[in-house]
Amino acid sequence: MTMALWVLGAALFSVAVGRWGTSAGGSFLSSKGVTAPNFRNEVIPTSFGGVMVLLYMFVVLVSVGIPKFFFPLFPDALFFAVLFATGAVAFLGWLDDTLGDARHKGFRGHILSLVREKQLTTGGLKALGGGMVAALCAAALAREFAEWLVFALYIALMTNWLNLLDLRPGRCLKFYLAGGTLLLAFSLDRAESLLFVPLWGLALALLKEDLAAKVMLGDSGSNLLGVHLALWSLTFLPFRAILVVLALLILGHYYAERHSITKRIERSRFLGYLDRLGRQ
Template structure:
């Protein structure tokens, strides 16, 4: 059984690279080289084996809709809300409201009747997904953000991750491809990984820890509405140095 799971985990990235051209999900990267642009699809099958993590799959599906049909001329919370209220809804607004409902439903499942904790947990999941989406503009950034978000959960519940080793195989393969700029996660992958981190965090952290994390994520998302994260990284010496170590530049 273990051998079968390992083989399937290894085949997921290969199958994804065959599927992306069929779905017309090949895009030029920041170096103008055409590469598979939705390798987050690789995570769907491994995650399907773990029902407690299924909300991340739902976020990945919403991201896939954005990869397939999204309008890149509209961005940010303001842009998608403005389009929605002007009668021209975008896939971004679908992610905004659909992801919010998924996060609220899952938070209610975890903390039934505890309205404050439901609100905080749902916000952490939704903002974690959007944060990784914001970071996924250069190779390696989204995976680095994913690792940072997971640190508290790893510290509190390390045994949980030993059960996820097929997913860890896929993560390693896709991290290597992403860092080398030979494949892109797409919104499929960045939304999925962000939601996955959020789900694991709300399962692990107490309410106070979730609240602190929520404040940090909310601040980052609000800043990104006015300032470019890439521009901020370029203007900050130590951030630029760190960013250059994450992948191809």
């Protein structure tokens, strides 16, 4: 019961920090020219994942970092794996947000650019770096080689899946919050949740601004949400459940390489309704 209250307290604290940070972060990005046109061709602040990383680190320092020296909470390997993944994928996404070339799309486009043009794109760098981050984080969680392979692929695909969803306001955040809320409900009394609930609270605070198309997550934000959702689920879900979700991620990526996810959502009455829900 005490741990559940601690987790809930961390969630509420992160929501409060997120509400302040969303306004301040959006103004900062605009003032520095970190902007991009959205799907309506409106120029708004982008790459908000960089702001979320700083806010996340602050919340974790207060709710976990300092108390961890006085109370046994969770293994150090998990703690440092989550912190490493948080900073690494957001940085790789930020590079793609600010220096990226929109000519190349998808895994196939970045690979062809490297093979045919001998040119490494920022998207290709993000894919290679993200794969290494996934492999290192999987090594901290896996107990055997086969499990490591599954975990590494799972982390890489979940991270990229959230990036594929980030094409309309609120879509990526809705998916993350739906998955994160389910995980939180089943792990409320576990100390490991303290590593993941701060980002959940920040995402909840950002949802209104994202739905209103006032800020964009960018690759830095969607990658951050994706890697956290992957590590969160790996921490609590049984291996069989991970295999099921991995199979769905593989199918989703196969479809996305050949078809438009947005058009698929728009053709479905139910998915279209969920996608437009709350959007201004």
